[in-house]
Amino acid sequence: MGKIFCTECGEELDDSVMFCSKCGNPIESDKSNNTKQNVSANTDNTVNNLLNNLLNEPKILILLAAVILLIIGVFALMSGGGDLVDVSEVIFETGIHYGDTPFGGAIESAATQYADEQQEKIFKETGKVLTEKEYKELEDKYIQEHGGATNSGGGSYVSAVAFKIIPKETISGVNAFKLNNLKVTYENGATEDFDTITFNNKNTYFENKEYGFHYKFYTDEDVRGQNVHISADIVVDTLNQQNKVIGHLDYDTIADAWSATYA
Known part of the structure; x- marks a missing residue:
């Protein structure tokens, strides 16, 4: 049977005791310390071995990559990054x-077809002469072609x-x-x-x-x-x-x- 010393008061004790007979301090033997160290070391080795095995497995790596890409895609959709602006x-x-000629160039370009020497009233908008009746007919025709209503009261x-x-x-x-x-x-x-x-x-x-x-x-x-x-x-x-x-x-x-x- 070996001897150990209390770490609290220095009393010499048998290595089999659990408490110091003088001060009551718990006593840990070298065997207990060695056992704890061995358990800790074995646990670390087990975890490391498990991680190494997982990372060395191709299917696991592919699965992890797929999960990461899925997470990135979800965040992109939530942030609207793939949406149109x-x-x-x-x-x-x-x-x-x-006015009397509210349609500008459209009537101007067509007016040449309606020149008439018999004038009731002269419109010189185009450099050509139009009777009032002819001008009104042209104006109403243009309005109707563009989906509007004519105004017989003169002008629209x-x-x-x-x-x-x-x-x-x-x-x-x-x-x-x-x-x-x-x-x-x-x-x-x-x-x-x-x-x-x-x-x-x-x-x-x-x-x-x-x-x-x-x-x-x-x-x-x-x-x-x-x-x-x-x-x-x-x-x-x-x-x-x-x-x-x-x-x-x-x-x-x-x-x-x-x-x-x-x-």
């Missing part, structure tokens, strides 16, 4: 014009609204850019409804490209100064999805000065 700018130009109002849409960035794989459910409403209750306006742009939605559209509304009432509300869905067709909504038009503007930007 909205437009960066929408510009409206609204106008109204009244025409309201024009134009806007440009400018995308934030270029996106490939886009077959078409469209405005769906386009509707224009005047303060006086008059409305224009359009189903779909399509801008074909091959296979790309171009950054900073101006996609422009305009319409004209013919009315017998002067709508200058009236509020005009314009609404539509901005959509694109991609290779994998039709009518992908990327934004909305929902604007109020005022019909004031004539603009011929998109006329």
Whole structure:
């Protein structure tokens, strides 16, 4: 039987005792210490061996890689990184014009067909002479061809609204850019409804490209100064999805000065 010393008070003790007979301090023998060290070492070795075996197994590595890629993909979808972007700018130009010749070059180019030496009243807008009756017939024909109403009282109002849409960035794989459910409403209750306006742009939605559209509304009432509300869905067709909504038009503007930007 060997001897050990109490680490607390220094009393000499048999190595088989568990407590010091003098101060009561717990006694750990060298055998106990060796046993704990061996258990710890064996545990570490077991864990290391398990990790090495897992990492050396090709199927496990493939599975881990797949899980990591799946997690990355979920986060990308949640953050919207793979989604199409909205437009960066929408510009409206609204106008109204009244007069004996509200249609400018369209009547001017056609007027030569209606020259007549028998004059009731002379219009020199085109350098050609037209009778008042002939001019009125031409004016009414032009209005009717463009979906408006004629004004037998002499002269008609025409309201024009134009806007440009400018995308934030270029996106490939886009077959078409469209405005769906386009509707224009005047303060006086008059409305224009359009189903779909399509801008074909091959296979790309171009950054900073101006996609422009305009319409004209013919009315017998002067709508200058009236509020005009314009609404539509901005959509694109991609290779994998039709009518992908990327934004909305929902604007109020005022019909004031004539603009011929998109006329």
